[in-house]
Amino acid sequence: xxxxxxxxxxxxxxxxxxxxxxxxxxxxxxxxxxxxxxxxxxxxxxxxxxxxxxxxxxxxxxxxxxxxxxxxxxxxxxxxxxxxxxxxxxxxxxxxxxxxxxxxxxxx
Numbered sequence: 578x579x580x581x582x583x584x585x586x587x588x589x590x591x592x593x594x595x596x597x598x599x600x601x602x603x604x605x606x607x608x609x610x611x612x613x614x615x616x617x618x619x620x621x622x623x624x625x626x627x628x629x630x631x632x633x634x635x636x637x638x639x640x641x642x643x644x645x646x647x648x649x650x651x652x653x654x655x656x657x658x659x660x661x662x663x664x665x666x667x668x669x670x671x672x673x674x675x676x677x678x679x680x681x682x683x684x685x
Contacts, residue, residue: 584632586612586622593620597637601662603629603646615651641677642670649680 583594595612602613605626612629613619622629630638630646640646641660645667654661655677660669669677 586620586629587624588620588622593622597633598650600633600638601648601651602665602667603638605644636680639673639677639680641673642668644668652681655681 582597584597585592585594587593595614599614599616600612601615603626604611604613606621608623608625609621610624610626610629611619611621626640626644626646630640637650638646638648647660647662647667651662652660653663655669657671657674658669659666660677661667
């Protein structure tokens with residue numbers, strides 16, 4: 578039997594379990610992180626973006642801006658200014674671009 582490993586976020590004094598594979602984007606909001614899911618829903622979790630990122634698989638999630646981290650499997654398009662996630666463009670900070678490109682499986 579395979580058991581999905583959920584991660585748990587504090588949201589309004591409750592623990593909410595989420596499959597990390599369902600997370601597309603993490604967005605900083607001061608002391609909170611807005612977690613955007615593949616179901617087109619989101620929630621505001623307690624904890625900074627750094628705190629949340631440190632609990633997630635580093636081979637799947639990458640910081641692309643001081644306010645955003647994304648899940649690599651959901652990236653559709655990348656340039657030096659934006660990463661496209663579905664129909665949404667997320668800003669890419671210049672200091673994060675080299676690390677982002679190095680983690681992508683690039684053919685030629």
